[in-house]
Amino acid sequence: MKKIIVMLLVLAMVLSLAACGKKEEPSGGDNTAAPTTAGSTTETSTPAPTATDEPAKPDTTADDPSKKGEGVMTYAEYAAAALDTQVVVETYVQAKQSWWEDKATVYTQDEDGAYFLYSMACSQEDFEKLVPGTKIKVTGYKSQWSGEVEITDATFEIEEGSFIAAPVDVTAELGTDALIEKQNQLVVFKDLTVEAQADGSAFLYNWDGSGSHDSNSDLYFSVSVNGQTYTFTVESYLTGNDTEVYKAVESLKVGDKIDAEGFLYWYNGVNPHITKITNK
Amino acid sequence: MKKAFIAILLLCILLLPGCHGTRERNEFTLPDEFDTSRDYEITFWAKNDTNKTQTDIYAKAIEDFEALYPNIHVTIRLYTDYGRIYNDVITNISTNTTPNVCITYPDHIATYLTGENTVVPLDAVMDDKKYGLGGSEVNFDAPKRKEIVEKFLGECRIGDHYYALPYMRSTEACYINKTYVEALGYTVPDELTWDFVWEVSDAATAKNADGTYKVNGQNVMIPFIYKSTDNMMIQYLAQKNAGYTTADGQILIFNDTAFDFLYEIKSHVEKGAFSTFKISSYPANFLNAGQCIFAIDSTAGSTWMGSNAPLSDIAEDMFVDFETVVRTIPQCDPSNPKMISQGPSICIFNKEDTQEVLASWLFAQYMLTNEVQTAYAETEGYVPVTTKAQESPEYLDYLSRAGEDNKVYYDIKLLATQLLLDNIENTFVTPVFNGSASVRDAAGQMIENVAKSVRRKETVDAAYMEKLEKDISSLYRLDRLGPSSGEGEGASSGASGELPAASKALLITLCAVWILLAGYGVYTVLGRLKKKKD
Numbered sequence: 001m002k003k004i005i006v007m008l009l010v011l012a013m014v015l016s017l018a019a020c021g022k023k024e025e026p027s028g029g030d031n032t033a034a035p036t037t038a039g040s041t042t043e044t045s046t047p048a049p050t051a052t053d054e055p056a057k058p059d060t061t062a063d064d065p066s067k068k069g070e071g072v073m074t075y076a077e078y079a080a081a082a083l084d085t086q087v088v089v090e091t092y093v094q095a096k097q098s099w100w101e102d103k104a105t106v107y108t109q110d111e112d113g114a115y116f117l118y119s120m121a122c123s124q125e126d127f128e129k130l131v132p133g134t135k136i137k138v139t140g141y142k143s144q145w146s147g148e149v150e151i152t153d154a155t156f157e158i159e160e161g162s163f164i165a166a167p168v169d170v171t172a173e174l175g176t177d178a179l180i181e182k183q184n185q186l187v188v189f190k191d192l193t194v195e196a197q198a199d200g201s202a203f204l205y206n207w208d209g210s211g212s213h214d215s216n217s218d219l220y221f222s223v224s225v226n227g228q229t230y231t232f233t234v235e236s237y238l239t240g241n242d243t244e245v246y247k248a249v250e251s252l253k254v255g256d257k258i259d260a261e262g263f264l265y266w267y268n269g270v271n272p273h274i275t276k277i278t279n280k
Numbered sequence: 281m282k283k284a285f286i287a288i289l290l291l292c293i294l295l296l297p298g299c300h301g302t303r304e305r306n307e308f309t310l311p312d313e314f315d316t317s318r319d320y321e322i323t324f325w326a327k328n329d330t331n332k333t334q335t336d337i338y339a340k341a342i343e344d345f346e347a348l349y350p351n352i353h354v355t356i357r358l359y360t361d362y363g364r365i366y367n368d369v370i371t372n373i374s375t376n377t378t379p380n381v382c383i384t385y386p387d388h389i390a391t392y393l394t395g396e397n398t399v400v401p402l403d404a405v406m407d408d409k410k411y412g413l414g415g416s417e418v419n420f421d422a423p424k425r426k427e428i429v430e431k432f433l434g435e436c437r438i439g440d441h442y443y444a445l446p447y448m449r450s451t452e453a454c455y456i457n458k459t460y461v462e463a464l465g466y467t468v469p470d471e472l473t474w475d476f477v478w479e480v481s482d483a484a485t486a487k488n489a490d491g492t493y494k495v496n497g498q499n500v501m502i503p504f505i506y507k508s509t510d511n512m513m514i515q516y517l518a519q520k521n522a523g524y525t526t527a528d529g530q531i532l533i534f535n536d537t538a539f540d541f542l543y544e545i546k547s548h549v550e551k552g553a554f555s556t557f558k559i560s561s562y563p564a565n566f567l568n569a570g571q572c573i574f575a576i577d578s579t580a581g582s583t584w585m586g587s588n589a590p591l592s593d594i595a596e597d598m599f600v601d602f603e604t605v606v607r608t609i610p611q612c613d614p615s616n617p618k619m620i621s622q623g624p625s626i627c628i629f630n631k632e633d634t635q636e637v638l639a640s641w642l643f644a645q646y647m648l649t650n651e652v653q654t655a656y657a658e659t660e661g662y663v664p665v666t667t668k669a670q671e672s673p674e675y676l677d678y679l680s681r682a683g684e685d686n687k688v689y690y691d692i693k694l695l696a697t698q699l700l701l702d703n704i705e706n707t708f709v710t711p712v713f714n715g716s717a718s719v720r721d722a723a724g725q726m727i728e729n730v731a732k733s734v735r736r737k738e739t740v741d742a743a744y745m746e747k748l749e750k751d752i753s754s755l756y757r758l759d760r761l762g763p764s765s766g767e768g769e770g771a772s773s774g775a776s777g778e779l780p781a782a783s784k785a786l787l788i789t790l791c792a793v794w795i796l797l798a799g800y801g802v803y804t805v806l807g808r809l810k811k812k813k814d
Contacts, residue, residue, distance in 0.1 A: 209332045
């Protein structure tokens, strides 16, 4: 009996030792907007990211994504809603950009359109549950920032259901007014030609080349199609320097022919967040 | 078997000293001599704007320093925001893998200091005759202590010690579309007041019959946009001599002046006359497109401002031609102007190897040389932090050439720089303590919440303000700050908040086990004593 008691005491101490310690928590909240492209200097802080993987393959199993619950807007109703009004949508996680201090930024989409959720209230535990395809009901406010329409100050609840969007070919709509209707959706651009940056390189770390691989800087590269040149981005909070697409862009050469897939983000104009490069 | 159990128990006792979350270090003492026979690897976590010239300057500074000290090798990691540096440093403190040298803000250092001897106090280091500022054994022309702007150095003092060197300084400025102000029938004064800015902003919201704005003929006009609303509130409270915090962390921001200011802001948001960066986007983008009249941002954002701005985020065809002027931020009392002092500082993290720390200090000191100071300051509306650099022929020549081009000598940048040089004595900083960064965020969030609520047609009244105070206090845990919580003593407190529940449970388990062991030991001893007696 004595031996059992001693053994139990030893086990308790060993188990306590293994987990003993206090985790340092940085102080303060951080509600500064985090522009995903270059901008003027700031003296304020911005969220730190938790990088995630590229979106999963298309999957249209499970429930009918076009069916909406009670009190939930259709995409058309959301699109027509005025800015700064409350919106309630049901949508499906396609990819996660970041989590910081109980706020998550998520790319979501249903069959009809996409919803970019900026700094949505989300515990770290719940953030782990938001895998691609997860259905969520989101209540927030429709906002617009530098042309990007998004839902802010949102809360969510996870629901039953799953949907992964297939990328839509919008190559023909580049440079047209129609492109903005696909904002935030998973899209693909085909038969693009990589153009040179100002310094002759195929891409830049940060918009002006001020970044680096080790700093996990965003990548900027230019592509032309139909006689026009556009700037595409690898958003490092979404797909960082350890991902396939990041390395693919780092390997690009001027003149390469590529297809580029990603989310049709907007920043003062079309500024896709590319998640996949296919060399032709 | 019994011996085996006792052996395991003793092993556990020996392991206990290893059970703690924070590694402690000895207090740093400057070595008598720098050991040049050894090589040192120094890591430097640097913050820059998205500006290649700045990163090039860092690279050159490292190259030049390594030429002077071939045995010191500096590896740089670049960041574009302070929050990420802060997060990474905090994460690395407990594993003793902090960088050697780091660009930082004093607010953040206050939290780093919750680790024992984490950040090197610089008082004795600065004054050392051999390796201190401009010391006899320093291999380059470093500024002496008296050649650092005392006000800027004072901002790096937390409690009784200096924990950083200033690196660059800036303030906020108001970039004004003078053309539109005059089109509205006003004249831009030399000293801007809040009344003037609000009045002109309201006037600029007038529309034509077709819904376009009269002043610019466009569908978009946000007359007044503020980049950093935390600064907006902090500076207004300072101008009004109203409370913000005390030096030991007492929270004073929820006062009548603050709420009156929020009601004022509310009235202008209602008219569409005011917005913020977080709500609408960069003030520079709107200013340059002729969609904003008063754009408030850092002097270190001056290269983004104006019709001929060398840096821009908007398409060329969106630029509108107008005359830009630069003024101090609006004042309550123009005869007694007050504006924030801000900008990066440099701190050094303590290491077991004192020679490594000395090497780090030499590199940090090198960042104050004229070459680095003038080069970096000229990339934006920063000013060098040393009078040695400010008064150098090269820097004075730079200041005299405003408008010679739209790059190095961009006139708006030089006007913004001169604004700070003329107002150094009118700048101030807020008290620094563990949690002061949270209070700053809270101050800004009050304005953001009110502006958003107005835009969302919510009722902003006394009940709203009461709830706002509660929500902001809760969100930023302001009730945990302050002298009564033991966290208001800044560097000296060593407190870093309540233990997580898991840690509490584990510590209670450990205590319970020890109590049982002690009880068993006492029982055994008493039993033996009794047997002996018998």
